[in-house]
Amino acid sequence: MLTTRPERWDRVVDAIIVGSGGAALTAATMAHDGGAEVLVLEKASLIGGTTAVSGGVVWLPGNHHMAEVGISDSREDALAYLRRLTCGHEHDPAVLETFVDTAPEVLSYLEANTPLRMQPVANFPDYFFAYDVPGKKSGGRSCEPLPYAVGDEIPEWRDRLVTRGTLMSLGSNTMLAEDFAEPTEELKAELARREAQDIRTKGAALIAMLFKGLLERGVELLLETPVRELIVVDGSVIGVRAEANGQSIFVAARKGVVLACGGYEWNKEMVRAFIGYEVQPLSPPNNVGDGLVMAMEAGAQLANMTSYFGQPAMFDPEISRDGELVPQFEWGRGAPGSLIVNRTGARFANEAMPYNDFPKAFGAYDATQNEFPNEGPGWMIFDQGVRDSTRILSMIPGRPTPDWVPVANSIRDLAALIGLDADTLEATVATFDENASQGRDPLFHRTELGLMAPGAVRPLNQGPFYAVVIWPGALGTNGGPRLDTNGQVRGYRTPVIDGLYAAGNTAASAYAWAYPGGGATIANGMVFGFRAGRHLAAQPARDI
Structure with a gap:
């Protein structure tokens, strides 16, 4: 962590978003739409993070698509369900309530203002539907992205968007329901068409649609530009030191920095220190705790550090x-x-x-x-x-x-x-x-x-x-800096760390160790990316 201003800034923007997964791109969208000048910095050579290799499902209780499948939902049902699963161990009950209150708005806003289009996953109940828990639903809360024609819509970026890679269990160009369907001749023909036209599904489609929205907004995203340190002066996060082409660059943030760059499941030392036993990572290998280290250096409170989103x-x-x-x-x-x-x-x-x-x-x-x-x-x-x-x-x-x-x-x-x-x-x-x-x-x-x-x-x-x-395997860790309801990082010596936000697996999950339904990981990230970007944009610009 740097505690003095650099001699010069290479860039000055309002908002720096660190990472390019679902949480990061949602934060960038909301920061821009709130009037901020936004720069997205991604460590890897490809866009999408963990979200892009996932099933792309997002668990959003109360979303407007539930009515299409004849399932009703309520704030009370969603909270009863989540509270039963967290057993009172969520790091802040107000943050859990904020998740439920914001989830429907996230999907409505993004579908209305970006290319993102989603639908409920057919025959996909909440994960604890077989259990005697209140507020569970037989479906509708988990939505998946529609197939997206990357080859037609953003051909110049097609080779820089993550695809499913080496994970075998979910098809690379199927929707989730199709993974469990009989491979009819009609389905085989449709999958061949998607392959030929570079039509992507699941997490790759979700990321592509969000990224297309940022391109339409003129938001810049830099690949292979890892953020190494926060710049914190007099207790305020005012920028970052990143690396580009082997050289340090200093980027100022007039309003704030959002850390949404994954968890620490690929960092064996951190896994041993916090989780305590060997866990096999099932995410992209760049998730080594960069954001967590930067938040800790800045004095962040931590929560949920012994937990992770599991997957055998x-x-x-x-x-x-x-x-x-x-x-x-x-x-x-x-x-x-x-x-x-x-x-x-x-x-x-x-x-x-x-x-x-x-x-x-x-x-x-x-x-x-x-x-x-x-x-x-x-x-x-x-x-x-x-x-x-x-x-x-x-x-x-x-x-x-x-x-x-x-x-x-x-x-x-x-x-x-x-x-x-x-x-x-x-x-x-x-x-x-x-x-x-x-x-x-x-x-x-x-x-x-x-x-x-x-x-x-x-x-x-x-x-x-x-x-x-x-x-034991991990889709991602879910411990990290504690957030307030706006996605601001809480400090040990101050209520919040001025200018610092976090979202996704970089931050402590709103629902502790619980995994309430398909897409709960991405949902937690997108909801608090949404709130972080919107809150950041509304802050007065600081004299950097």
């Missing part, structure tokens, strides 16, 4: 980047005829629970034995019935099993192959099978609770048997 992760030796295996989204978790065990060979959680929550079970502490019995990796064990019906990484039904997959004719032999205690694994599977034959799971209630609906079980009785390593 697997590795496929056929998927690598720069010689390193790339963590992949889970495949097949909770399939009937499968279970997950820890390194002792014992089950430790309901395999069908929401994906955000399952990884947290890896960090459970056993106070009786003084150990972390579930510390990763674990193993997903499944039988031939699952192998024949479910794709798991590069294992595709009907095709030969890859050489890297452990396969054995008995559970005991499989235990020997993967280094688990054979007696324990046999006993675990036997107990599971006995209960599953009666359609029950008394240990973890899998037949009663699960992601959007109860899970299902059946005995593992169709040999041979298979195993795949499974780890």
Whole structure:
């Protein structure tokens, strides 16, 4: 952190937005529309951050599209649902209420004033719909972007917008509902058309539409321009030191700086210090905590630092980047005829629970034995019935099993192959099978609770048997500087740090560790990016 003004400024603008994901581009849009001169600085060589490689779904309770699918919502229902999930651990109840109050406005405003167009995801309930919680909805709160013709609309930027890259589980040019639909000839033809015309979906479409809106506004975005330090003079954030072409540049902000540059899940030291156990990152590798470090240096209060938006992760030796295996989204978790065990060979959680929550079970502490019995990796064990019906990484039904997959004719032999205690694994599977034959799971209630609906079980009785390593993974961390209702960063020595805002995974989530529905990560970022940009623009320009 620099505490004196540079001898000269290379640029002077009203607002500096650090990052180019959904939170950042929303903040830039609102700052511009409030009359501010805006500059967006992105560390990477591509636009879009974590949002661009995501499913692009945004969880917005009370949004105007809910009426189109015949589902009503209310402030009271949304708050009751969120409060039950946070269990009172949100860092500020007022910020949670602000999220609910602002969510409908965000989508209405962006659809009315930018190229962004969205629709409710079909048959997509809140994630805890199967649970006895108040305020849950059977659908409508999760909206996804419509396909966007990048090749036609912004052809000059097409190679600088992030695509889905090396994540296998969601199609690169399908909408979310299409990922779970039968691949009809009509769908295959439509996907071929999108591929040929560079029509993008999911997070790539969301980012492209928001970015197109900024281009129409004349907002400048600089790639490969990492922000290294805040410039803080007399307690006020007045600019940044960035790097461009290997040289330092100093950019002044007459009104403020918004940090929306991702979390810290790729920073192993921070993960070990704050989360406490190994978590595999499932986001772009630039998320190393840059914004968090800058906020801490400026004196920011922190919250929710031990948490993250979870997603079980697997590795496929056929998927690598720069010689390193790339963590992949889970495949097949909770399939009937499968279970997950820890390194002792014992089950430790309901395999069908929401994906955000399952990884947290890896960090459970056993106070009786003084150990972390579930510390990763674990193993997903499944039988031939699952192998024949479910794709798991590069294992595709009907095709030969890859050489890297452990396969054995008995559970005991499989235990020997993967280094688990054979007696324990046999006993675990036997107990599971006995209960599953009666359609029950008394240990973890899998037949009663699960992601959007109860899970299902059946005995593992169709040999041979298979195993795949499974780890706790992170879509992004969700701890960071505490925000007020305007997205301003709170300080330890001052109520807020003048001129400093944050949004997205750089900041503490409004709903603590909870993940209420599909798109909750992006929604939290866009709502507080929206509020930060609007509040920043309304501030008087400072004499820099």
